[in-house]
Amino acid sequence: MNQLDASSIVELCYSADFALAGVTSAKRSSHDVALEQWLVDGKHGEMEWMNRNVDVRLDSRNILEGAKSVICVADRYSKLEELPLQEGHGLVARYARGKDYHKEMKRRLHRVCDILQEHFPSEKFRACVDTAPLLERExxxxxxxxxxxxxxLLLEQGVGSWMLLGCIVTTADISPIHHVQEDPCSxxxxxxxxCPTDAITPWSVDARRCISYLTIEHRTAIDPELFSSIGKWLFGCDICQEVCPHNQKTQKGDIAPIHEAYSPKFNSLDVLELLGxxxxxxxxAFSGSSMKRAKLGMMRRNAVIVAGNLLAVTPNEELLSALQMIAQVDDDPIVQETAVAVLLQL
Ligand code: B12
Ligand code: SF4
Ligand code: SF4
Structure with a gap:
C-alpha cells in the first residue's frame, strides 16, 4: 500500500470524526526553559507526576524511540451557549459534561493508527491522550x-478553545504542511x-491557584483564602475560556463539528445531594465520565466550599444544617476541616 502524505493523513483524521488535525515533526520543545521554570517555581502544586519524566515531556522522541513525526488531533466539545444554573447547584466544567474524552479519543486514534500501519508497515505508532508525558498544546x-x-490553552482563530487534544507519535517521517501561527492575543x-484567583500570567498558569487544579487534582485541604473565588465550581473551571474573544460566536465555529460524545449528561450537580x-x-454518577478523576472526598470537599458560597448569597436552612453536621463529625477529616473553615467564614 502507498505511503500517505500529511494532507491525506489530515483527511483520514477528519474521517475518524476529529474536528481538527495536523502533522508536525517530533523535535524537542522550544520552551524547555518555560517548563523547567514552571516546575522550579512549584507551579505544579501537588502534581508530582509533572516533575517525573521531564526529559520525555520535552522531547517526543523519548516517548517512542526513533519518532520522527507527531500527528495532532482535536475534538470540539462545546460552544459558549449556557443553560440556566438550577438553584442549589454547582458547576461542572464543559469538557467533563459528556463522555470521558480519554476513552473516546483513544478509540478513534487507534482506528487511525490501524489504517496508518497498513500504509507504513515497518513504522511504529503510539496514540496519546492527555496522560502521556507530552506537551500536547505545543x-x-x-x-x-x-x-x-x-x-x-490551544485555540483556533474563529473556532475557539473548547477543544480536547490527542496525538499520535510515530517513527514514520511525514513532511509537515508549513504553517505560520499568528499571535492570537495581541x-x-x-x-x-x-481569572478569579489571579492564576494566570501571560502564557503561564500557577496550578496552585487554578480552580481546575484545586477541584480536580489537589487531594488535600484547600487554602480558605481561595474559598470565595471558587464560586460555584464543583469540578474544573471555564472562566478564562468563557471570556476569550475567540470563543464568541463565529461562522467558522458553527462549521467545525462538535462531537456528539460530549453532549452534556449534566451541566451541574445538586450541592446538598453531593454532600451526602x-x-x-x-x-x-461518574460512570463513563472523566469526572471519576476526582475522589469522593475531593468532590464532597468541593461541595462544602460551594455550599458556603451559595449560603453567603442566599439563606438555605437545609444546606446550612448539612454543613454544621459535617463540621461536627465526618468520616473524611479534610471534608470536616473544610466545613469548619467555611462556617467560620460565614
Ligand atoms: C497539567 C495540566 C493541567 C494543570 C496545569 C495547567 C497548565 N496550564 O499547564 C491544570 C490542572 C491546572 C489544568 C487545567 C486545565 N486543563 Co489541563 N492539562 C494538563 C496537562 C496534563 C499537562 C499540561 C502541561 O504540560 N503543563 C506544563 C506547563 C509548563 O505548560 P505551559 O504553562 O502551558 O507552558 C508551555 C507553553 O505554554 C509554552 N510557552 C511558554 N511560554 C510561552 C510563550 C509563548 C508566546 C507561547 C506561544 C508558548 C509558551 O511552553 C510551555 C511548554 O510547552 C495537559 C495534557 C498534556 N499532556 O499536555 C492538559 C490540558 C492542557 N488541559 C486541558 C484542559 C481542557 C484543561 C482545562 C480547560 C479543564 C477545565 N475546564 O477545568 C483547565 C484550563 C486551565 C488553564 N488555563 O490552563 C486540555 C487543553 C486543551 C486546549 N484547548 O488547549 C489538555 C491539552 C488536555 C487534553 N488532552 O485535551 N491542566
Ligand atoms: S481555569 Fe479558572 S482558575 Fe484556572 S486559570 Fe482559568 S479562570 Fe483561572
Ligand atoms: S482572552 Fe485574550 S489574552 Fe486571553 S487567550 Fe483569549 S485572546 Fe488571548
Whole structure:
C-alpha cells in the first residue's frame, strides 16, 4: 500500500470524526526553559507526576524511540451557549459534561493508527491522550491546528478553545504542511483579568491557584483564602475560556463539528445531594465520565466550599444544617476541616 502524505493523513483524521488535525515533526520543545521554570517555581502544586519524566515531556522522541513525526488531533466539545444554573447547584466544567474524552479519543486514534500501519508497515505508532508525558498544546500549535493563548490553552482563530487534544507519535517521517501561527492575543488580557484567583500570567498558569487544579487534582485541604473565588465550581473551571474573544460566536465555529460524545449528561450537580454522597453514588454518577478523576472526598470537599458560597448569597436552612453536621463529625477529616473553615467564614 502507498505511503500517505500529511494532507491525506489530515483527511483520514477528519474521517475518524476529529474536528481538527495536523502533522508536525517530533523535535524537542522550544520552551524547555518555560517548563523547567514552571516546575522550579512549584507551579505544579501537588502534581508530582509533572516533575517525573521531564526529559520525555520535552522531547517526543523519548516517548517512542526513533519518532520522527507527531500527528495532532482535536475534538470540539462545546460552544459558549449556557443553560440556566438550577438553584442549589454547582458547576461542572464543559469538557467533563459528556463522555470521558480519554476513552473516546483513544478509540478513534487507534482506528487511525490501524489504517496508518497498513500504509507504513515497518513504522511504529503510539496514540496519546492527555496522560502521556507530552506537551500536547505545543505539538498542536506546531502542527497548525491552533495557537496557544495567554491562558495557555490551544485555540483556533474563529473556532475557539473548547477543544480536547490527542496525538499520535510515530517513527514514520511525514513532511509537515508549513504553517505560520499568528499571535492570537495581541494586547488582550481578558482571561488574565477575569481569572478569579489571579492564576494566570501571560502564557503561564500557577496550578496552585487554578480552580481546575484545586477541584480536580489537589487531594488535600484547600487554602480558605481561595474559598470565595471558587464560586460555584464543583469540578474544573471555564472562566478564562468563557471570556476569550475567540470563543464568541463565529461562522467558522458553527462549521467545525462538535462531537456528539460530549453532549452534556449534566451541566451541574445538586450541592446538598453531593454532600451526602457515598462511594457507590459517586461511581454511578461518574460512570463513563472523566469526572471519576476526582475522589469522593475531593468532590464532597468541593461541595462544602460551594455550599458556603451559595449560603453567603442566599439563606438555605437545609444546606446550612448539612454543613454544621459535617463540621461536627465526618468520616473524611479534610471534608470536616473544610466545613469548619467555611462556617467560620460565614
Ligand atoms: C497539567 C495540566 C493541567 C494543570 C496545569 C495547567 C497548565 N496550564 O499547564 C491544570 C490542572 C491546572 C489544568 C487545567 C486545565 N486543563 Co489541563 N492539562 C494538563 C496537562 C496534563 C499537562 C499540561 C502541561 O504540560 N503543563 C506544563 C506547563 C509548563 O505548560 P505551559 O504553562 O502551558 O507552558 C508551555 C507553553 O505554554 C509554552 N510557552 C511558554 N511560554 C510561552 C510563550 C509563548 C508566546 C507561547 C506561544 C508558548 C509558551 O511552553 C510551555 C511548554 O510547552 C495537559 C495534557 C498534556 N499532556 O499536555 C492538559 C490540558 C492542557 N488541559 C486541558 C484542559 C481542557 C484543561 C482545562 C480547560 C479543564 C477545565 N475546564 O477545568 C483547565 C484550563 C486551565 C488553564 N488555563 O490552563 C486540555 C487543553 C486543551 C486546549 N484547548 O488547549 C489538555 C491539552 C488536555 C487534553 N488532552 O485535551 N491542566
Ligand atoms: S481555569 Fe479558572 S482558575 Fe484556572 S486559570 Fe482559568 S479562570 Fe483561572
Ligand atoms: S482572552 Fe485574550 S489574552 Fe486571553 S487567550 Fe483569549 S485572546 Fe488571548
Amino acid at each position: 505539538y498542536g500549535e506546531r502542527s497548525g491546528i491552533g495557537a496557544i493563548g495567554k491562558h495557555t 494586547t488582550c488580557t481578558q482571561c488574565i483579568d477575569a 454522597w457515598d462511594e457507590e453514588q459517586r461511581r454511578e
